[in-house]
Amino acid sequence: MTPFGALILTGGGSRRMGRDKAALDWDGARAVDRAAELARTVGARAVLTVGADLGLPFVPDPEPGAGPVGGVLAGVEALRALDLERALILAVDAPTLTVEDLTLLLAADAPGAAFEGLPLPMVLTFSALPEGAEAGWPLRRLVERAGLAVVAMPVGSETRLRGANTPEEWAALLRP
Numbered sequence: 001m002t003p004f005g006a007l008i009l010t011g012g013g014s015r016r017m018g019r020d021k022a023a024l025d026w027d028g029a030r031a032v033d034r035a036a037e038l039a040r041t042v043g044a045r046a047v048l049t050v051g052a053d054l055g056l057p058f059v060p061d062p063e064p065g066a067g068p069v070g071g072v073l074a075g076v077e078a079l080r081a082l083d084l085e086r087a088l089i090l091a092v093d094a095p096t097l098t099v100e101d102l103t104l105l106l107a108a109d110a111p112g113a114a115f116e117g118l119p120l121p122m123v124l125t126f127s128a129l130p131e132g133a134e135a136g137w138p139l140r141r142l143v144e145r146a147g148l149a150v151v152a153m154p155v156g157s158e159t160r161l162r163g164a165n166t167p168e169e170w171a172a173l174l175r176p
Helices: 031-041 068-080 099-106 139-146 158-162 167-174
Strands: 005-009 047-051 058-060 086-091 112-115 122-125 149-151
Touching: 005 031, 005 068, 031 047, 031 086, 031 099, 047 068, 058 068, 068 086, 068 139, 086 099, 099 112, 099 122, 122 139, 158 167
Parallel strands: 005 047, 005 086, 047 058, 112 149
Antiparallel strands: 086 122, 112 122
């Protein structure tokens, strides 16, 4: 497998949650720490948060409020500087992902993959970044224009893969 880095997108305003999603407690660990550990477990050579300094290596969001694609682009440049050519891109609000979920995406050949109906998590080969990609683009446009493979979601995984954007979704994911 091609060496890869991981980007954990942490730059959102967490308005629907009402507090910072990266700092939410998931069975004794912050969401951002769970996501970072999962990325390391599946083989990421470098793990960066994008958007906020949460005590891990990070890249500032170049255009706060412009959407996640700007963070992806900034993170890709930081990983390129580390001689990496591929990234696993995670949302901080989905710390319930599993190794098996990410293995499905990482197994995809270039240019990468995302699950059907969800732009995150995704695996992206940097050479597939569309020319002219902009911070304000929706993630779905980036997935489409990069030509990422669309992988079927494992049965029963949709809630876990979508993560938690509200206190109610967070509470539901914490229940066994």
